[in-house]
Amino acid sequence: MGLELPEIYNLYQQMDKRLKNKIIRDIILGERSKGIIKLGMCNLDKRKDEILNSSIKHIQTRGKWIFLEFENGKLLLLGEIIGKFRYYETEDEIPTNYHVLFKFKDHTALTFQSSLYAFVVVADPEELKNHKYAGNIGPSPLDEEFTYSYFTNSLSKYKNRGIKGVLNIQSEIAGLGNAYINDILYQAKIHPKAKVSTLDEAKMKELYSVIIEIMNSAVEAGGSVNEYDLYGETGNYVRIGDKPKKDMKCARCGTNMVKMNVLGSSSYLCPECQRI
Numbered sequence: 001m002g003l004e005l006p007e008i009y010n011l012y013q014q015m016d017k018r019l020k021n022k023i024i025r026d027i028i029l030g031e032r033s034k035g036i037i038k039l040g041m042c043n044l045d046k047r048k049d050e051i052l053n054s055s056i057k058h059i060q061t062r063g064k065w066i067f068l069e070f071e072n073g074k075l076l077l078l079g080e081i082i083g084k085f086r087y088y089e090t091e092d093e094i095p096t097n098y099h100v101l102f103k104f105k106d107h108t109a110l111t112f113q114s115s116l117y118a119f120v121v122v123a124d125p126e127e128l129k130n131h132k133y134a135g136n137i138g139p140s141p142l143d144e145e146f147t148y149s150y151f152t153n154s155l156s157k158y159k160n161r162g163i164k165g166v167l168n169i170q171s172e173i174a175g176l177g178n179a180y181i182n183d184i185l186y187q188a189k190i191h192p193k194a195k196v197s198t199l200d201e202a203k204m205k206e207l208y209s210v211i212i213e214i215m216n217s218a219v220e221a222g223g224s225v226n227e228y229d230l231y232g233e234t235g236n237y238v239r240i241g242d243k244p245k246k247d248m249k250c251a252r253c254g255t256n257m258v259k260m261n262v263l264g265s266s267s268y269l270c271p272e273c274q275r276i
C-alpha cells in the first residue's frame with residue numbers, strides 16, 4: 001500500500017541511529033529507477049554528485065517524509081513512498097533488484113526498491129521550501145502542535161468535503177494515508193464519505209482521540225505487517241485492509257464488512273456501524 005506515518009517514523013528512527021555521519025561514496029541507479037525518474041520523482045540521474053562525499057549530519061522526519069541533511073547543506077528528500085529501504089552491513093549481501101543503491105565509505109550500503117512510486121530528490125533548502133509536497137507539510141498526530149483546537153480549526157476549512165479526503169490533506173495533518181484513515185474511520189464509526197459538517201463535537205473529539213491512539217499504537221508495533229523496516233523486518237500492526245478480504249466481519253457487531261471505492265482508493269467499512 002505505502003508507507004504512512006508509523007512506518008516512516010520507525011524508518012526515520014532507524015536511519016537516524018544507523019546512517020548519521022556516514023558518507024555516500026557512490027549512488028548506483030538500477031534499470032528500474034527509470035520509472036520514477038520519468039515521473040519526475042527522482043533527480044539522482046542529474047544531481048547525485050551534489051550529495052556524494054559529504055557526511056549525513058542530520059536526519060529529520062515530517063509526516064510521510066524523511067529528510068537527510070548533508071554537511072555541505074544539501075538535502076536528500078525521501079517521501080510518499082510505496083516501496084522499501086534496506087540497510088546492509090556488507091556489500092556482499094546487496095541484491096540486484098534495487099532501484100537505487102547508496103554505497104557508503106565504510107562499505108555498508110542502503111538500497112531502495114519501489115513497488116510503484118516514491119520521491120527520492122536531491123534539493124537545496126530553498127528548493128525544499130518550494131517543493132509542492134515536501135515543502136508544505138502540517139503537524140503529524142505525533143507532534144505536540146497537533147492539539148484538539150488545531151485539529152478542529154483545520155477540519156473547519158473543509159466543511160463540505162468528505163472526511164476521508166480531508167484527513168489525507170498533508171498540509172493540514174501529516175502522515176495519514178488511505179490505509180490508516182480506513183482504520184481510524186472504522187474505529188471512530190464514521191462513514192468515509194461523511195461530510196465534515198455532519199460531525200458533531202462529540203464525534204470530532206472521538207475522531208481526534210482515535211487518530212492519536214491508532215498512530216501511537218502503530219508506531220509502537222513497528223508499523224504495518226505488510227511493510228518492511230531498514231532491516232527487512234515487518235511491523236506487527238494489522239490494518240483492516242491487510243486482513244483477508246473475503247467474508248470479513250465487523251469485530252463490533254458481526255455485520256459483513258463492505259469494500260467501497262472512495263476517492264480512488266478502497267475503503268473497508270461496516271455498513272451498520274459507519275452509517276452516513
Ligand SMILES: [Zn+2]
Nearest residue numbers: 250253270273
Ligand atoms: Zn459493525
